Amino acid sequence: MKMKATLVSGLVALSFGASAAQADTVTIGMITTLSGGGAGLGVDVRDGFQLALEQAGNADIRLVVEDDAQRPETAVQIAERMIQSERADILTGIIWSNLAMAVVPSVVAQDIFYISPNAGPSPLAGANCHPNYFNAAWQNDTLHEAAGQTANEQGYTNTFIMAPNYPAGTDALNGFKRYYQGELAGELFTQVGQTDYAAEIAQIRASGADSVFIFLPGGMGISFVRQYEQSGVDLPIISAGFSFDQDVLPAMGSAALGVINTGQWSPDLNNDTNIAFVADFQEAYGRLPSIYASQGFDTANLILSALNTAEVSDQDAFRDALRAAEFDSVRGSFAFASNHHPIHRIYVREVVEVDGALTNRIIGTAFEDDYRDIHGENCSM
Template structure:
């Protein structure tokens, strides 16, 4: 063996060692996963998007900018509650090769944007809306819902109304996908008489005509779904009409969230609601979340915030399973279906249509010992509740 050959061999060994040593550094330099968070940050409903964004950022902060141990970059855009805006933002983000989306808080915006996401073989994990078409025949392997199927929340409200003994009710909702799903869901489980079914405009502010009609129909109670600013106006006008003292109101939590309570004053006192979570939910994960949210943002979290926080951790479970590599789409789907995370609402499983199986509660807004109106849990009305559309989904 010559000295020249030995030196060349040593040089080769050193070079190979340098390459091997660089592998961990190269792995650490892997770019973070970008998540497109599209939500409503302007318009009177903008506070909903703020809670979604802030809760998602809280989950990231608690993990040092990671979800499931994977570095994440959040790209936030405002859809201004316009379906065309939502689709345009998604199309632009897809052009930037973003493969994972969440954040939309209105069904009409999601219905416009979702086909682009799924058509590009990207993933969407819904933190709030669960429109019925995509829970049944249009279900898709890349579409997951971490909140609820739209009808299910209102089906639980129908069960609650039965338990409260209301035999004759008027029901109201805005005339858009979630509003129609709301009233269909309520009618599916409510056993009493529907004295009137009223549809309003999504951006309506004056409900004087509807209130006059309710009075003429003389129901035992009403059920109304109006989220955001419309819900604030409805609750105020209903209380001012004097009917709230004689005709009780049943709602989903979305019609009187924590931010709406502050805006409506005592109008919330005594109102019944269906819920899957409230700030009074009694488990350690929920208590820690509420405390952290209050500390960071100086306000109570809404149901929208709670769902966004759970959504972040569900996504984290998926990212952990593939180490942030979304090209491993089969493994990512499997991990999302397993839903291996601690939901602050408590019981949470994925159904065959990739919508939650979970518990629902009857709650009542009333003052606590400090005189603050909170949403107290009265009792559970549904356990391990499946939505009505899973059987129409071809995925198994």
């Protein structure tokens, strides 16, 4: 029987395009969103990641990219394929929290490393943290907490807050309220994927608020900002950076000018790694990098730095190497907390126009270098 199995597996290797990897090659599986409305984010993460790999020129790394179409069940299926037939050692790439929650727990339980370039749902930072899971971007609440802190510093005392009615939206509002000290002029849930915000804007107008906090990623943010500009309500908007970054700013146009948002990164961050990254990315892809591209770039460099000191097959050594995070992050200072989520500085940014293109510029700091998320308290690592 055993001989037959060997023979058959030889045939399989042939029929599957000889996917069996050579001994020294490290296979990285990237599951990300390349089709549908959220494709821009996945494309940026992928491009940032690939840029770092090309710059490193490491021939022993094989990157396999596949589109999850923003569907959890598809992502789960791809993860299984990457582990079972591509023999991936490391997985990465997922953009959305709900997809991460579907994929990550079972992946890390199979002794595969997962490095998140974007999503950071709170269970994975707290009670369900795992030695094989690292987040190179942020915990989901982080930028919203920073927005709450920024609202205080801007002197807002009566903010109207709004987010879509799904768990990431609830987390956003809770994150904001965790640091915000003023009164709430109103609190609203919108529908996921909602395109018309006239009803909400009318309520903002009637609420007597002095500012508005929104979390409306992707197309929802574009719709809101355009309609808000036309409504004549001119209260300042404050938000987390992922609703106001390079993927959506060109589509928002001047309506986004002046919006204050928070981020762990900004294109004008003045450190050598970032200056080179922004220039190289523009040269390679002909567009400005977004916060997502910066995260893809950091994720790849984190993995590369760990591969330089340890074999991925030696799991404990590789894990220690990841934990050390000895790479030059585009965001400057970067370290891992005990729950494998970043300790980093969070900046306050403003949307401005530079040479006819909308982009962000740093105007302050919301949290200093030692910021870490609160969910780590629930993590037993």
